[in-house]
Amino acid sequence: MxxxxxxxxxxxxxxxxxxxxxxxxxxxxxxxxxxxxxxxxxxxxxxxxxxxxxxxxxxxxxxxxxxxxxxxxxxxxxxxxxxxxxxxxxxxxxxxxxxxxxxxxxxxxxxxxxxxxxxxxxxxxxxxxxxxxxxxxxxxxxxxxxxxxxxxxxxxxxxxxxxxxxxxxxxxxxxxxxxxxxxxxxxxxxxxxxxxxxxxxxxxxxxxxxxxxxxxxxxxxxxxxxxxxxxxxxxxxxxxxxxxxxxxxxxxxxxxxxxxxxxxxxxxxxxxxxxxxxxxxxxxxxxxxxxxxxxxxxxxxxxxxxxxxxxxxxxxxxxxxxxxxxxxxxxxxxxxxxxxxxxxxxxxxxxRLVTGDEQDADLAPYAGTYRSNQLRIEVSVVDGQLEEVITYEPADPSQERIFTEFAGGTTSAPPQRYVPVGPGLFAPAGYPLEAFDGYLRLLLVSYHDVRDGQARFRNGGGRLARRA
Structure with missing residues (x-):
């Protein structure tokens, strides 16, 4: 070297x-x-x-x-x-x-x-x-x-x-x-x-x-x-x-x-x-x-x-x-x-990891409520995009105190819109697609295991939440 x-x-x-x-x-x-x-x-x-x-x-x-x-x-x-x-x-x-x-x-x-x-x-x-x-x-x-x-x-x-x-x-x-x-x-x-x-x-x-x-x-x-x-x-x-x-x-x-x-x-x-x-x-x-x-x-x-x-x-x-x-x-x-x-x-x-958007994507399979430990994620279709609202639901006051300190006092976020960029794959609205070529690909959200017209899992940051 x-x-x-x-x-x-x-x-x-x-x-x-x-x-x-x-x-x-x-x-x-x-x-x-x-x-x-x-x-x-x-x-x-x-x-x-x-x-x-x-x-x-x-x-x-x-x-x-x-x-x-x-x-x-x-x-x-x-x-x-x-x-x-x-x-x-x-x-x-x-x-x-x-x-x-x-x-x-x-x-x-x-x-x-x-x-x-x-x-x-x-x-x-x-x-x-x-x-x-x-x-x-x-x-x-x-x-x-x-x-x-x-x-x-x-x-x-x-x-x-x-x-x-x-x-x-x-x-x-x-x-x-x-x-x-x-x-x-x-x-x-x-x-x-x-x-x-x-x-x-x-x-x-x-x-x-x-x-x-x-x-x-x-x-x-x-x-x-x-x-x-x-x-x-x-x-x-x-x-x-x-x-x-x-x-x-x-x-x-x-x-x-x-x-x-x-x-x-x-x-x-x-x-x-x-x-x-x-x-x-x-x-x-x-x-x-x-x-x-x-x-x-x-x-x-x-x-x-x-x-x-x-x-x-x-x-x-x-x-x-x-x-x-x-x-x-x-x-x-x-x-x-x-x-x-x-x-x-x-x-x-x-x-380029993500090359374009899916203009005619059917978003209905992804709408619904998904859950994982102490999190609820509400997904809805709004103006041809997905909108997510993530709510933290602490199991007890001790869990809430620790998580709140870990998160710097902020445990909620405003609704986030996502645009379709591939089959079952969505990018946060407003980001240039080249932003996801590196480590920040984790900001993309995907949906998996579609059965009877509904996705069973939401994947954000490598973590799954299951349809409620």
Whole structure:
């Protein structure tokens, strides 16, 4: 790898970050690339607007759902050791899980094909038994039969975390530190606010609608029950790059430590389910497999209260990209930077994902009410478009408090119009179609499994809701 080429790309990224932080009210941003033995990290802005602490190259941040790839790595370590069987029912190891579904296999948990309807289930339990309490109290309803569909699943990863605790005898945070942080060389990673406060750490921000300025979040982490899904782990760009390099190298860390077998590392990259819809990339185990033309990007993004992280591994080009911004809008900047890396740095031509609209589409099959955990989505046909109204229906005051803090105080949104752009596929009105060529394809909405003139499922952001 030519170091000059990487430094040139880093300069372009730095300019993009500076401009976006100014125009999009992102307090701070940090990003890094590793390719061919060369590594650059750039940082800009503030880690916390209340204190004025700068965002530094080594500033820590919440990994969010990027943790799911770490949890998957932990599960496959136990498969490598013969402790877990991917094709065994979860109840073989967790008998109490049978109240949800005895048909869910271990691979369904880490492949997002489990159907568990608990995506917004936020119990506030703490301590060693937090995950045990989560599994004991989680909703028993499912969205679909295991393996039938694909729906991004926080609940599945949390159950996988509890499964790991049972078979190893260690609490999830201790297991993560021992079997991933340590051997990978994630030297600045931790799993608690108490540890993070001892070093430079960013906090999330939300836009204050009165002052139109960023304000720090009132919630640093999600509850400890959400640890395996990304609620509590904290790390740095260098840590994420080291983890990505481990997967580039077939499971061998930068220091030469074998973290995962080559077979299991490869298995995580293999397609385990494909919805065959532009807004939902194929899934491996842990990794989402984004197709960009003929190039596959292994990716996972992670929302935290007022922040968003991203980890991308591009095996074909021996490249790892990681980024974090402490505002929910940072995902837009991350998407632009990823496309810059793909097109200008790697010379990849990105085909148009959505090519046009469906002028004569029959919208009647998609109208109706769809539900998932604590969400109701009303879909109606208005002026040749679909209009969606999403309502949050908290199960209890505790759930409402946690979700409200996680969302920055805003739990409702105005009706959103969608225009048809393909069979069963819709784009938010007013967006140019090229906006969906990159990571933001997740903004598209699709409908699936039409029976007797009605779609059974709505898919938004990779999450399914079932027709009521």
């Amino acid at each position: 030519n170091a000059d080429a990487l430094n040139t790309t880093a300069t372009k990224i730095r300019d993009h970050i500076a401009a976006a932080c100014e125009s999009d009210a992102i307090p701070g941003f940090v990003a890094g690339i590793h390719q061919g033995g060369e590594q650059v990290v750039v940082a800009h802005g503030l880690a916390n607007v209340a204190t004025g602490a700068p965002m530094l190259e080594h500033t820590g941040f919440l990994l969010g759902s990027v943790t799911k790839v770490l949890t998957t790595t932990l599960v496959l370590q136990q498969v490598d050791r013969g402790v877990l069987d991917l094709d065994a029912p979860v109840v073989k190891y967790l008998p109490e899980f049978g109240s949800v579904s005895g048909k869910i296999l271990v691979r369904h948990l880490i492949g997002h094909t489990n159907g568990i309807d608990a995506d917004l289930y936020f119990p506030g339990d703490k301590g060693r038994d937090a995950l045990k309490a989560y599994v004991e109290g989680m909703p028993s309803s499912t969205l679909f039969e295991p393996g039938e569909q694909l729906s991004y699943s926080n609940g599945g990863m949390i159950v996988a975390g509890r499964l790991l605790e049972v078979v190893t005898g260690l609490p999830y945070p201790e297991l993560l530190a021992r079997d991933v942080y340590g051997p990978v060389g994630m030297t600045d990673s931790s799993t608690s606010a108490e540890q993070a406060i001892l070093r430079s750490t960013a906090v999330g921000h939300f836009l204050d609608l009165e002052t139109m300025a960023p304000r720090p979040t009132t919630m640093f982490t999600l509850p400890e029950t959400w640890g395996p899904a990304g609620g509590t782990p904290i790390g740095t760009i260098a840590d994420l790059l080291a983890f990505g390099r481990t997967h580039l190298a077939g499971g061998v860390s930068p220091s030469g430590t074998r973290v995962l077998s080559a077979g299991s590392t490869a298995l995580m990259r293999q397609v385990s389910f494909d919805m065959e819809s532009p807004n939902t990339p194929p899934i491996g185990l842990g990794w989402v497999l984004y197709p960009f033309g003929g190039t596959t990007v292994l990716a996972m993004s992670g929302a935290s209260p007022g922040g968003v992280s991203l980890l991308c591994v591009i095996p074909e080009h021996d490249l790892v990209f990681a980024a974090y911004g402490n505002s929910p809008g940072a995902i837009m900047l991350q998407d632009r930077i990823l496309q810059l890396i793909l097109t200008e740095h790697l010379g990849i031509e990105l085909p």
